[in-house]
Every structure is written in structure tokens, then in C-alpha cells.
Amino acid sequence: MTKTHVTATVNGDPVEFLADPRETLLDCLRDHLGLTGSKEGCGTGDCGACSVLLDDVLVCSCLVLGVEAQGARVETVEGMAQGGTLHPLQRKFIEHAALQCGFCTPGILVAAKALLDRNPDPTESEVRFGLAGNLCRCTGYDKIVRAVLDAAAEMRGAQ
Amino acid sequence: MAKDETATFRLIGTRPDRPDGLDKVTGRARYGADVQAPGMLHGAVVRSPHAHARILRIDASKALALDGVKAVVTRADLPSGLTGEDWNLQENTLAGEVALYDGHAVAAVAATSKLRAQDAARLVEVEYEILPHVTDVDEAIRPDAPAIRPGAADHSVPTGSPPNLVRQIDFGHGDLEAGFAAADLVREQTYRTEATHQGYIEPQACLGQLGADGKGEMWVCTQGQWYIRRMCAAVLGIEAAQLRVTPSEIGGGFGGKTTIFMEPLALALSRKAGGRPVKLVMSRAEVMRATGPTGSASMDVKLGMTAEGMITAAKVTFRMQGGPFVGASPVGEALSCALACYTVPAVHHLGLEVLANRPKAAAYRAPGAPMAAFAVESLLDEMCRELQLDPIEVRLKNAAHEGTKASYGPTYKRIGLVETLQATKTHPNLSLPLGPNQGRGVAAGFWFNHGGETSVSLAIGEDGTVQVSIGTPDIGGSRASLALMVAETLGIPYENVRVNVVETGALGVNEPTHGSRATFASGKAAVESARQAIAQMCRRAAAAWGIDPDAVEWRDGAAVPSGDNAGKFPPMTIAEIGAAMGSTGGPISGHHETTAGGVGASFGVHVVDVEVDPETGRTTVLRYLVVQDAGRAIHPAYVEGQYQGGAAQGIGWALNEEYVYGADGRLQNPLFLDYRMPVASDLPMIDTVIVEVPNPGHPYGVRGVGETGITPPLPALANAIAAATGLRLRSLPMSPPKVLAALRARANG
Amino acid sequence: MNYHRPTSFEQASAIAAAAAGVTRFLAGGTDVLVQLRAGTVTPDDLIDLKHIPGVKEIAPTAEGGWRIGVAVSGADLGRHAGLCADWPGVVEGMRLVGSIQVQGRATLAGNLCNGSAAADSVPGLVAAAARVSVVGPQGRRELAVEDIPAGPGRTVLAPGELIAAIILPARGARGGDAYLRFIPRTEMDIAVVGAAVNLRLDGDRVAEARVALGAVAPRILLVPEAADAILGTPLDASALSALAAAATAAARPITDRRGTAEFRREVVGVLVCRAARIAYQRAGGAAT
Known part of the structure; x- marks a missing residue:
């Protein structure tokens, strides 16, 4: 299965990863980028535990493919605190x-x-x-x- | 009035930040699925699509031919010869000859990626012979129901009984006939509840590793690491002590994570894949189909009451299914809770456990009690209405108190139901006016609470800070409560105590965080451990001062000379003692292990106001009040949280949640989309009153608060809907179609 | 699974037409990804339409209506003042789909192509007489929204055909529309019953009306008998009871995990009246 090279900005940092086209953005955040703060509670967009901002739009990252994040800005819970200061x-x-x-x-x-x-x-x-x-x-x-x-x-x- | 003011504390009753708060708001906290291991494989499970089917053949050759697939496990890979609950656990982990419910695991695969494992699982070919099935409790108990497991019934069931009746429980006291004869009003009704799921947001997840030498490790989301250890060891035929189980942070459990489901499969796959670690994470559909929801119930209740509202006699007959395994339904607990709130001169309980082609039920918050309360508290309300009596006054008249012989046998020690009812009566919500189509419902509830096997260690650090090792995973803030109790006992700041939930290798056996026991039992053992450390620190100070240890007191975090020696030496602080301990006799610790006694039951009363749309049957919860006896609230915010969370789950159960099976025996609503748990906009604020009638069996009076709160909502909602509409709904959930049908049935005469 | 990112509808159509296996178009993805995860539909070719110029635009048409690009999300619809003013019923139907998170992705076209009889955005579109601009190997064509679904999970679109935009007619004077659905919770459910009413007034009388019902039949229903029941009336009590009766009579519901047939038959009459009253007020009629 061919994987796709994806570059994106996550919490302000440039990232790149190889995504199977079937992997969700949530899978990519958790398994490829080590950002396990976003959780999978349902995988169907019904629980919101995987909520992230994608180009400033609130989405369930389980309902976005990793390959769709190409060139996008993603913000997760890990990016909420600024330095040591909590939001x-x-x-x-x-x-x-x-x-x-x-x-x-x-x-x-x-x-x-x-x-x-x-x-x-x-x-x-x-x-x-x-x-x-x-x-x-x-x-x-x-x-x-x-x-x-x-x-x-x-x-x-x-x- | 509610707060207990008889004792003053420095820390207990305050609301400090929880120690794991920072990790949990930043996404750092590590849950079951959040870890990886070197060489890790991913597992996937093949599940039966049939409610009841003989497994004729499993062919995994296509799956094994897929690149990256490292192992396939079937029942043939597990040891045989297990009996009793061990066999039940093994059979539920992987079906043997027959798949017993929709979602029953029949095989598992491990591969180099999650997607590959899922692809491989789809390639495993299973040939089934479909057998007749039954999922409904009342149908399952019929003599002509398809027999699910012939011969499974235990000795309590008379021969000639229906094939799926497997356990019968029968107990009571008093003269039932005389009791009903003394009543002015006798009523008997039948009530039904549907199965519901705990609905924890974190699906089951684990990472297991097992070598050919029988040594293994597991990282797992669980309420009880020692239960995981014991059960996995039994299912796999390995030695418990060779399996080291580390609990992750846990994303909710509510009883559903006190047992195993797919965890042994990760270990079995690992063993077969040469010891490579295997991660196994359930999908939501797998959680709904194949973990442990609660049972469904069909219940007859008969009550006798005098014109003044005194209960004279009670008879309950509960039929419950908990899936295809004996002992899985909570029928025993349901019976014991049914009339536990009241002083009943004559009472008889009969429980009938029935097998059905549904998943093996697990505990769900006060298992059995909500169903029982729905039946009994609904009928009590019906009779109060008929006799035009105030429902709170009637409950007060009959309320159990210290010295009452409980309906389930023992005699109550100090309990707080009367105080709870009195606090309810005077709450401002009770005097708020109601509009058209609105109604108010009241109900009481009970849970035993639990002590259980408990082992805690505490150690003083070189700087006088304190670590506490506990074996009960923290689901709702118990580390904060334990730190408060230890800091209170030691006279040190809350922040100087770190409470760690430890792995199985670090302590003796602990039961899970269940039965509302963590703050009670681990708390009691932690306080005892702290007292041991205090005694040791006093001895160290005495030795340094050259005085008798009995002449040393512990005050405000320091050893202080007392009696004749008072004032002769400056206080020696915990930090000073800690700094010197290497040269004064070695590390200082405390350790306590026990099967904790002194458990104090917790009673609660809920009051709910609803509005029912007469055109659609929709029920809106307008306001909600929980009043419950905590014994003592160590961290009141997390006590309120338990009250509110229990109420919310109960509201869901009462109004919309249910397991829906099709005629084919398949679960129709295995996703959150159609398993309708309350969302934020469904609920109002949930008002709470913490009553404190201290439990004499705990050093700080703790009773345990986790479970009682789910018990009253079911009948409270039914009673409120009855008040709003004049209609009595005796079957849950009271969803709009049921309410509207009842409204129409009345309109059509 | 092959993931494609075409930059024109013609290219998208060509990829789909040439594909041998299961093909899905990806706009919001809120259905496609769920099916993918469940393993119920694993496309061989997934064609992402979001990189085609204009697909996220809402543009006025020459006729005074609106052209809504295939990848416009529910959240985008809700933010568009002109569209909300003209077709509040259409917008509120779409806005009821899923959560705010889902709104950030889900599209009208996706909701339509999913083919569900319970799709919340479709009754409003049908009542509004919306049309769909379709691109295919044979070029472009336009269809009425109600002609797109062929049954649960299926559409009438030919292989290689896809939706480019949804076109709403000019609102015109004295018009109003509304959509209501019944769900047991307050959010996050699929409609148990849905009802959309679009009408135009002449004085205080209903001069034109279209009524569409959701989740009460295998397909979303356009019910002319229900529209006839209120035509020429000031939406008085007798008109409303005739409307309810017509809606109930048109309903051919089933009992399933989401509700009973009896419930749907009755509540569709309740909702259609409530929706009609809102539409009537939005059209400028006095409250009844």
C-alpha cells in the first residue's frame, strides 16, 4: 500500500509524516507524530474527544484523513498552553x-x-x-x- | 445543616487542585492506547455476526498469507479444562464451540500495523451454523425458549425448570401474609428495564507482552490491575506473579473495567508472535457489542401500606439476564438493594437469573440497584399518590436508621437516610412552582459500599515529602482525596504528598476501584500507613532526644516532646527526620493491608422537575437535585462530581439509553450515534447537597459516594413524568415514542 | 485505496469514470470516513473535491438565487448572511447535522448523496425547489434535488457523474421556509421525523407552498397534498389540521431503532404544522 508524504503545521511546528490514505488525521497525530492528547472515543464523529482545529475550523480529527491535512494548520490540546502558561x-x-x-x-x-x-x-x-x-x-x-x-x-x- | 461541623480539619473538606490535573488538561496523561513499545504489533479481533451459532470451521490461511501478519489465535491456543468463572472468562474471551452473542470473539490476529491487522481479521474465514437465539429476558425464561447452554444451571434451580433459568435466589424475613393483611392498600405491578452500557469514553485498550518463558507484562486501562493479572493468568494458564500489570490512566470505567474482555488476546498473540508486544484497542462498536453492559430486567413488586403510609410488607420477584453466563447478572444485588431504604416488617425476595444471547454483563455503577429502585420506588410513588400522601414524608416514616434490620439481612449501624430526607424536604427546589405539563418526582436510593482487599504503602522522603503507593486506579479524583487524608494525618501540606497508582509488582493484591471503595478502603489503609510512619518518626525523635518514645507526640508535621519533657527540645520536623533517616535506622515507611471492614452504606434522595411535550412525548429535565450522605466529603468538589455524574447516567438510562436488538439478534445501535447518552444540552445544572453523617468505620468518616447516585434517577424521572402527565410508565427507557403512545392510549380511552 | 486530488470537475469525473472498483467522492467526509472505518465501504478510489477552484464558494446566481459549491460546509452556510436571510429553512436543516465539529466539514451535497431518508438538509432543499448541477463524462446537467436519491445509500448519478453545486432559486418577496426535526436528545441524533415547509404569501393567504418530509418513508417525500392543504388559507386551525392529516397520510414509516412507525406518523403531523407556522411568520404573515 503506497503511503503519501504529508507536510503540515501542528501547534506552530512544521511536521511531516507518511500516511496511508486510509489513516485519519487522528491516527496520524497519535501514531506518527506522538501527539496522543487527542483521543479516540468513537471514530465516528459522535464523541468529540478527538477535536482539533484544522485551519481554524473545529473538526473531529477522526473524520479527516491524514492526507487531507497536506499544507494545513492543525492545533491540538498540546498547543493550548503557551510555554509554561496554561490557557x-x-x-x-x-x-x-x-x-x-x-x-x-x-x-x-x-x-x-x-x-x-x-x-x-x-x-x-x-x-x-x-x-x-x-x-x-x-x-x-x-x-x-x-x-x-x-x-x-x-x-x-x-x- | 448538611455539613458535619462536629470535627474541624485543616485540609479535609477543602478543594485543592487535583495532582493529575495538569497532565490531564495538557494532553500529557497517558491512557490505555497512548503508549507504544519497541517491536510492537497491532491486534484485531474477529467477531461473530450471529447471536447464536455453532462454529464449524475457522480458516486463517488467507490472513496469515498477508504480508506483516505475525499471529492468529483461536480457542485452540488457550488451555482447556477450566471450570466455573475461569471458564466463563475464557469462553467470553474467545468462543469455543458456539458463538453465544453478536460480537462474541472467535479469533484474533496480530500484524505490523493497525490497518493490516484489520485487513487480516476480515480475511479470517469462519463457517457458522446458525442456531436459534433469544435476547429478551421475558422470552428467554419461557419453557420453549431456545436452550443456550443446557446443563449450565446451578443447584438452586429445580429440575424441570425452563432451559435458560440458571440461578435462583430466595430470601426474606417476617410474616408476609400477616403483613399484607395489615395493609390498607396492597398493589402489585410489573416493571421492565433495558440493558444499558457504562458508556465510558475510553474504549478498552491494552499493550501486552508474553514470552515463551511465561513471563509477561501488560499496560492496560483498567479499574483493577490485580484482577487483570488473575483473570489473564487463569485464561492463559500462566502464573499470576509472572505477569506484571501496570494500569494506565483510565478514561472512565463505572464498573465496566473491573474484568477482562480482549486483554488475554494481546498476551496470547504476543506469545504466538515470538514475544513481540501486541497493542489491542477496541472500536466503539466492539465496546458496545462485546464488553459488559448491564443486564436487562423484568420485575414484579407487591407492596402493602397502611392509610398513614407505613409499609407493612413487600414481595419482589426479579427476572434478569446478564448474557450467556451464570452469575453475570446483578440479580442478587438488585434484590438486596430493592427495599434497603426502608424498615419493612415482612419482606420476601425471589431472583431468577436467565441466560440470553447477549454480551456477558459486567458491573455498572451500583449494579442491580437502579433497576430495583425503578420498580420499588415507582410503586411506592404510585401508592403515595393513591393515598394522597407526601412522598418524602412516607419515606421518612419508613426510613431505615441505626438498628434497623435491613431488608437484606444485617442490622444497620449509623446511617444517614433520615438526615438526607430531611435535607431534601427543606431544599428550595421543592417549593419552586411548576407550570403546565410539568411535574416533580422524588425517589430514594441505596448502595452498600465496599471494603475489599486493600494494600497501601507510604514512605517518607529525604526532604520530608511523602509518597503513597496505592492499588486502586484513580478514576474521579481519588488521588486528591488520598493526599488530603495523608497530609491531614501527617500534618503536612497537601502538595507534599504524592499518591501513585502502582503496578502489580509493587504491592500485595488490591481489589479494583469498585464498590465505591477507593477513598474509603485505600484511604483507611493510607491513614493507617501514615500513623505507622508517625510512630516510627516519633521513635527516631525520641532516640535523638534520649527520651521515651511514649513521651513524644506528633503535631503539625513534627515530633514534639510531651508530658514532663514538653518544651525541653525544639520540634523535630518531618523534613529533619527524613534528612537524617539513613543514619537513624534507615528508611521510614508505613504499610497497611487488610480486607477493609467498617463499611458504611450511603443513601441518596433525588428530586427532578420535568416538562413533557404532550404532542411529541419528549421529556425535558428542567432541574435536578441530588442529596446524598457522603459520611464525610474529603474533597467536596469530587463528591459533587460523583453525585452529578451518577445522576446524568441515570437520566440517560431513564429517558433514552437502551440496547436495541433486531429480530436477527444483532445489536442495532452499537455507535454513540444511536446509543443516546446525554449530551451537554440535554441536561440542566445538577444541584447537590452533601449530607455528612460520618461513618464510624473510617478514620475520617468516609462512606463512599460513587454508586448511590445512579440509583434514584430512574424512578425519580418516572415519578416526575407521572406527575406531569398523570401517566405511569413502567418500562424503560421512557423515550418519546413510549410516552406518546401512553398519552394516545389514554386519549383513546 | 487510492487518494486523488483533482483540480477540476472534469478531471474528477474522468478519474471516476476510469475507475474499476468502488469510487467515492470526498467533500466533508463525515459519512465516507465513518463507512471507511466501519469497513462497510472501502473505496478503491477516493476523489477529494476540495481542491477544485470554487467548491467552497456561495455565489449569487443571475436569477437571484444562490449557487452553493459542493464543498461548502454547514458552518460556512451558517455564516453567510445573504443565504441565511433568503433560505433560513435550508440553512437550519444543514445546521442540524451533527455537532459543531461535524458542521466544520459536512456538506449539503454529501448529505444528499448519502441517500438517507433521514438526511436533515434535504427536506429543506426539496421544499425550496433546489436544483443540483451535475458534471459527468457527457457534460453538465441539472436535476431537481428530490430526483437525486435512489434509495438508502444510492443516487441516480451515473458512473463518473458528480455534484458540482447546489442551486437555490430566487427567494422572491413574501416567501419563507422552515425545517424542524424530532430527535430524542437535543443534539447529535439522526432525525426520527423531519418536516420542511416553504411557502409564499399573497396578503395573509398562502399562495404557493411546498412541503417535504423526512424519515417517514424510504425516501424523502415531496408531498403536494400537504401543500394543497394550506394553499389559499391564512394557515388557520383548520388548514393546519388538514396539513397534519395530509402529512400523516403521506407518511409510510417503519419501526426501527430510532422510533416507531406510529410515533413517526403522528409526530410528522405535529412538526409539519410547527414548521409551517414558522415559515408563515418568516414570510411576513401574522403569528397564528
């Missing part, structure tokens, strides 16, 4: 105990960041619908929603 969402998730097992957390953080980029002052309902593509089975979402609202408030205050 406010990351900090608020810890503060609010918004994670239990933590498996859905990377995808939810990426999706929440995309949400706040679009809408810096969401209502509770907007947060809930904005994260409806991210399943969490541990928390009942309560503390996740609170953490996102609190992070949004802090980020608005910081501007």
Missing part, C-alpha cells in the same frame, strides 16, 4: 474540578476554546449547545459548563 480554560478546568477521568477533557478544551473564540460571552445554554458534540460520561457537564463560563468571564476581563 485560562485549562486552569479553570482544574480549579472547578471539571474533569474526572479526563479522557474527554482534551477535546472539550479545544472545542471550548473554539466556542469562546466565536463567542466570548456565551450564555449557559450557548455553552451547552456549543459543547453538545463532546460527550462526557463522568461529570454530568455541570462543572464543565461552569468552568467554561468562568474562563470566558476571566478572558473578557483580561481584554
Whole structure:
């Protein structure tokens, strides 16, 4: 099976890898680039644990082929913290105990960041619908929603 | 009122950041599928597409001919002669003569890449003879049902019983006839629940290596590394101590990761592939088809009640299936939980376990209790309505308390149901007005909690920091709770304690994180270990000071001379003792192992407000309240998290989640798309009240909080829908088609 | 599997026409990748259309309508003010497909070609009388949206034919459309029932109408009897009850894992009325 050479930018760094055309972007991130922060919970776009930004668009990386990332910019949970400084969402998730097992957390953080980029002052309902593509089975979402609202408030205050 | 104010603590009851938080928000935390090993192969599993079929032939020649395929394993590669649950585990790992359910593994392959392994798995040819099947519990118990495993029934089943009835449980106390005779109202109803899945987001994943010398290693996502070790060893016929099992971070379990499914296959493939490590990761469809959902249930309940609301007698008959294996259904637990909330003068329980062509059930959060609560708490609500009695007052009147002979046998020690009901009664949610098509439901729930085999070690570092080695994987923040308890005991900062979940080689046997036991049992053992270390540190200080060890106290992280010696020497801190320990007698540690006793049950009461769309039958959860006795909340945020998570799973079970089997016996909804777990927009905030009635059996009063919370939602939702619509739904899930059909049936008279 | 990245529709068509095995076109990929992963469809040739110029554009047509490129995602549709103003029902249908993540990829054309009777974006397109621009070895042709699906998972497109764009007619004055679906959860489900209504008013009366129903038959239904039920009416109670009855009568649903036939038959009547009221208001009619 012929593999395709792919070059892309991941979290600001140039990367290249050889992808089987059947491999998803998630497979490539995890298995070829060692970026295992993005998780596979379903492989069908129903759980959001693999959420990444692809050229600034929030996508499930399990629904993108690795070869489609040619020339693209990809941002994953590993790129959220700037140097040693956590993104406010990351900090608020810890503060609010918004994670239990933590498996859905990377995808939810990426999706929440995309949400706040679009809408810096969401209502509770907007947060809930904005994260409806991210399943969490541990928390009942309560503390996740609170953490996102609190992070949004802090980020608005910081501007 | 709810918080226990009788004791004051420095750290317990605070909400520090969890120690694994940073790793988990940055993507660094390593879960089951996140590791690679040198020379690693990838596995894939061939599964039966049939619910019940004789395996006539397995031909792997085409798969083996594919480049990069290194091993194929079938049942012939596993030892024979196993019995009892070991045989069940082996049979479930790989089918022998007969595939017993849709998704049952029949072979496994290992190859140099994931895609190649999957391609190879598709090339394995299996010839089946399709046999008649049955998946529904009520159909499976019929005398004319297709026999799934003739001869499997245990001694409890009378001869001449239906072929799939394999276990019968019968217990109770009191004079049932007299009890019902004393009642003003006697009602009997039948309730049904469908199987649901734990729905952990992380699929099963492991990386296993096993050599020809019988020595092996495994990295695995599990709730219990020693269970993995014991079960894999049994299935493969190797020695347990030769298998070293390291638990990964775990992406949810809820009971479903307390046992094995495909883990032995990684080891068997590795052994056959010359000892190369094999990684095996399930797809979501494999998780749904072939791990361990809970059973389905069909339940008869009969209750007697006086006009004032006193329960006089209760009789429950539960029929449950847990797949094709004896002992897999939670029927025993369901019976024991059914009336555990109440003082019942006369009670009789009958449980009937039935085999069905479904996956082997595993534990799911308070296994059995939610089904039982759905039946009993629904009927209780129906009778309260009929007698026009307040549902909380009736529960208060009948509530079990210290000294009550529990429905399942023992006599309760200090428990907190009454306090929980009282806290519920005064909560502001109870006085909020409701609009049209809205209704409020109340239900109570119970879980035993569990102690279990526990081994913990603690060691003082050279700088006075402390490491704690525990054997219970941390699923919901238990490392934070354990660090709090150890730091509290030692009088040191929370940050100075590091709690490590260790591999099987590092401690004696620990049961998994199950039964709501991690904070209770590992916590109890960790506190005892800390006390041992304190005693040792006091001896070191006494020796340095030349005084009797009994004249040394431990206070605020330091040894302090006491009594006549008080003030004679400056306190010797844990850091000073740690720095000197090499020359004062060697390393200082504490170690405690036990089968933990002193377990305290946890009771909860939920109140839910719903609105039902009369045109579509859709139920919207407007608000939700969980009130539960924690004993003591070590880290309240993670206690709330358990309450909220349990409620959310229960809401899913009540409203939309279910295993749907087609007439062909195949699972119709093996993806999250159609297995409808609640999404963020389905739920409101989940209000919580932590009641604290300390458990005298734990040094800090912990009861365990993980499981009770999934028990009340099923009946609470049913009771709320009844309040909103006047309709009683006795079959889960209460999905829109069922609600609408009930509304129409009423409209049509 | 061979992955192709053509830069023109003609090239894409030629690759597909020359392919011997299973061919799939890739735009959003939200169905193709799921099938690939499940092993239900493993294409021999996968033809990625996203590198063809113009496929991500929404452009006005000479007739006053809109031409939506084959790779325009749901998120792109939702951000396009002009399209949202003209055809809110079409846009809301597409926006209901999957999550925000899925919206970042999924396309109208993909939803249509997947051939599902429950496709959320299709009833709105059918009600809007949208057309499809098809490129094939014999050149270009245009078809009505409702003529594309041939049944579950199948289309009428010939080998080598593919969709280049979806064309919406001019909205015109006093028109409005709406799409509603029923799902048990609030998000992430496939429609159990879907109903789209597109209408034009003359005064307070419905002068033109098209009604399309989803998930109540093997194909998405255009139901002229349902449209007739509200024509000439001010969408009053009797018109709505006739509309509901016509929709229920047209439905030929099955019972499956997502819902029962009885439920679908009844709820399609409920939803079609709710959608009609929204469309009526969007067309400028007073609330009923």
C-alpha cells in the first residue's frame, strides 16, 4: 500500500509524516507524530474527544484523513498552553474540578476554546449547545459548563 | 445543616487542585492506547455476526498469507479444562464451540500495523451454523425458549425448570401474609428495564507482552490491575506473579473495567508472535457489542401500606439476564438493594437469573440497584399518590436508621437516610412552582459500599515529602482525596504528598476501584500507613532526644516532646527526620493491608422537575437535585462530581439509553450515534447537597459516594413524568415514542 | 485505496469514470470516513473535491438565487448572511447535522448523496425547489434535488457523474421556509421525523407552498397534498389540521431503532404544522 508524504503545521511546528490514505488525521497525530492528547472515543464523529482545529475550523480529527491535512494548520490540546502558561480554560478546568477521568477533557478544551473564540460571552445554554458534540460520561457537564463560563468571564476581563 | 461541623480539619473538606490535573488538561496523561513499545504489533479481533451459532470451521490461511501478519489465535491456543468463572472468562474471551452473542470473539490476529491487522481479521474465514437465539429476558425464561447452554444451571434451580433459568435466589424475613393483611392498600405491578452500557469514553485498550518463558507484562486501562493479572493468568494458564500489570490512566470505567474482555488476546498473540508486544484497542462498536453492559430486567413488586403510609410488607420477584453466563447478572444485588431504604416488617425476595444471547454483563455503577429502585420506588410513588400522601414524608416514616434490620439481612449501624430526607424536604427546589405539563418526582436510593482487599504503602522522603503507593486506579479524583487524608494525618501540606497508582509488582493484591471503595478502603489503609510512619518518626525523635518514645507526640508535621519533657527540645520536623533517616535506622515507611471492614452504606434522595411535550412525548429535565450522605466529603468538589455524574447516567438510562436488538439478534445501535447518552444540552445544572453523617468505620468518616447516585434517577424521572402527565410508565427507557403512545392510549380511552 | 486530488470537475469525473472498483467522492467526509472505518465501504478510489477552484464558494446566481459549491460546509452556510436571510429553512436543516465539529466539514451535497431518508438538509432543499448541477463524462446537467436519491445509500448519478453545486432559486418577496426535526436528545441524533415547509404569501393567504418530509418513508417525500392543504388559507386551525392529516397520510414509516412507525406518523403531523407556522411568520404573515 503506497503511503503519501504529508507536510503540515501542528501547534506552530512544521511536521511531516507518511500516511496511508486510509489513516485519519487522528491516527496520524497519535501514531506518527506522538501527539496522543487527542483521543479516540468513537471514530465516528459522535464523541468529540478527538477535536482539533484544522485551519481554524473545529473538526473531529477522526473524520479527516491524514492526507487531507497536506499544507494545513492543525492545533491540538498540546498547543493550548503557551510555554509554561496554561490557557485560562485549562486552569479553570482544574480549579472547578471539571474533569474526572479526563479522557474527554482534551477535546472539550479545544472545542471550548473554539466556542469562546466565536463567542466570548456565551450564555449557559450557548455553552451547552456549543459543547453538545463532546460527550462526557463522568461529570454530568455541570462543572464543565461552569468552568467554561468562568474562563470566558476571566478572558473578557483580561481584554 | 448538611455539613458535619462536629470535627474541624485543616485540609479535609477543602478543594485543592487535583495532582493529575495538569497532565490531564495538557494532553500529557497517558491512557490505555497512548503508549507504544519497541517491536510492537497491532491486534484485531474477529467477531461473530450471529447471536447464536455453532462454529464449524475457522480458516486463517488467507490472513496469515498477508504480508506483516505475525499471529492468529483461536480457542485452540488457550488451555482447556477450566471450570466455573475461569471458564466463563475464557469462553467470553474467545468462543469455543458456539458463538453465544453478536460480537462474541472467535479469533484474533496480530500484524505490523493497525490497518493490516484489520485487513487480516476480515480475511479470517469462519463457517457458522446458525442456531436459534433469544435476547429478551421475558422470552428467554419461557419453557420453549431456545436452550443456550443446557446443563449450565446451578443447584438452586429445580429440575424441570425452563432451559435458560440458571440461578435462583430466595430470601426474606417476617410474616408476609400477616403483613399484607395489615395493609390498607396492597398493589402489585410489573416493571421492565433495558440493558444499558457504562458508556465510558475510553474504549478498552491494552499493550501486552508474553514470552515463551511465561513471563509477561501488560499496560492496560483498567479499574483493577490485580484482577487483570488473575483473570489473564487463569485464561492463559500462566502464573499470576509472572505477569506484571501496570494500569494506565483510565478514561472512565463505572464498573465496566473491573474484568477482562480482549486483554488475554494481546498476551496470547504476543506469545504466538515470538514475544513481540501486541497493542489491542477496541472500536466503539466492539465496546458496545462485546464488553459488559448491564443486564436487562423484568420485575414484579407487591407492596402493602397502611392509610398513614407505613409499609407493612413487600414481595419482589426479579427476572434478569446478564448474557450467556451464570452469575453475570446483578440479580442478587438488585434484590438486596430493592427495599434497603426502608424498615419493612415482612419482606420476601425471589431472583431468577436467565441466560440470553447477549454480551456477558459486567458491573455498572451500583449494579442491580437502579433497576430495583425503578420498580420499588415507582410503586411506592404510585401508592403515595393513591393515598394522597407526601412522598418524602412516607419515606421518612419508613426510613431505615441505626438498628434497623435491613431488608437484606444485617442490622444497620449509623446511617444517614433520615438526615438526607430531611435535607431534601427543606431544599428550595421543592417549593419552586411548576407550570403546565410539568411535574416533580422524588425517589430514594441505596448502595452498600465496599471494603475489599486493600494494600497501601507510604514512605517518607529525604526532604520530608511523602509518597503513597496505592492499588486502586484513580478514576474521579481519588488521588486528591488520598493526599488530603495523608497530609491531614501527617500534618503536612497537601502538595507534599504524592499518591501513585502502582503496578502489580509493587504491592500485595488490591481489589479494583469498585464498590465505591477507593477513598474509603485505600484511604483507611493510607491513614493507617501514615500513623505507622508517625510512630516510627516519633521513635527516631525520641532516640535523638534520649527520651521515651511514649513521651513524644506528633503535631503539625513534627515530633514534639510531651508530658514532663514538653518544651525541653525544639520540634523535630518531618523534613529533619527524613534528612537524617539513613543514619537513624534507615528508611521510614508505613504499610497497611487488610480486607477493609467498617463499611458504611450511603443513601441518596433525588428530586427532578420535568416538562413533557404532550404532542411529541419528549421529556425535558428542567432541574435536578441530588442529596446524598457522603459520611464525610474529603474533597467536596469530587463528591459533587460523583453525585452529578451518577445522576446524568441515570437520566440517560431513564429517558433514552437502551440496547436495541433486531429480530436477527444483532445489536442495532452499537455507535454513540444511536446509543443516546446525554449530551451537554440535554441536561440542566445538577444541584447537590452533601449530607455528612460520618461513618464510624473510617478514620475520617468516609462512606463512599460513587454508586448511590445512579440509583434514584430512574424512578425519580418516572415519578416526575407521572406527575406531569398523570401517566405511569413502567418500562424503560421512557423515550418519546413510549410516552406518546401512553398519552394516545389514554386519549383513546 | 487510492487518494486523488483533482483540480477540476472534469478531471474528477474522468478519474471516476476510469475507475474499476468502488469510487467515492470526498467533500466533508463525515459519512465516507465513518463507512471507511466501519469497513462497510472501502473505496478503491477516493476523489477529494476540495481542491477544485470554487467548491467552497456561495455565489449569487443571475436569477437571484444562490449557487452553493459542493464543498461548502454547514458552518460556512451558517455564516453567510445573504443565504441565511433568503433560505433560513435550508440553512437550519444543514445546521442540524451533527455537532459543531461535524458542521466544520459536512456538506449539503454529501448529505444528499448519502441517500438517507433521514438526511436533515434535504427536506429543506426539496421544499425550496433546489436544483443540483451535475458534471459527468457527457457534460453538465441539472436535476431537481428530490430526483437525486435512489434509495438508502444510492443516487441516480451515473458512473463518473458528480455534484458540482447546489442551486437555490430566487427567494422572491413574501416567501419563507422552515425545517424542524424530532430527535430524542437535543443534539447529535439522526432525525426520527423531519418536516420542511416553504411557502409564499399573497396578503395573509398562502399562495404557493411546498412541503417535504423526512424519515417517514424510504425516501424523502415531496408531498403536494400537504401543500394543497394550506394553499389559499391564512394557515388557520383548520388548514393546519388538514396539513397534519395530509402529512400523516403521506407518511409510510417503519419501526426501527430510532422510533416507531406510529410515533413517526403522528409526530410528522405535529412538526409539519410547527414548521409551517414558522415559515408563515418568516414570510411576513401574522403569528397564528
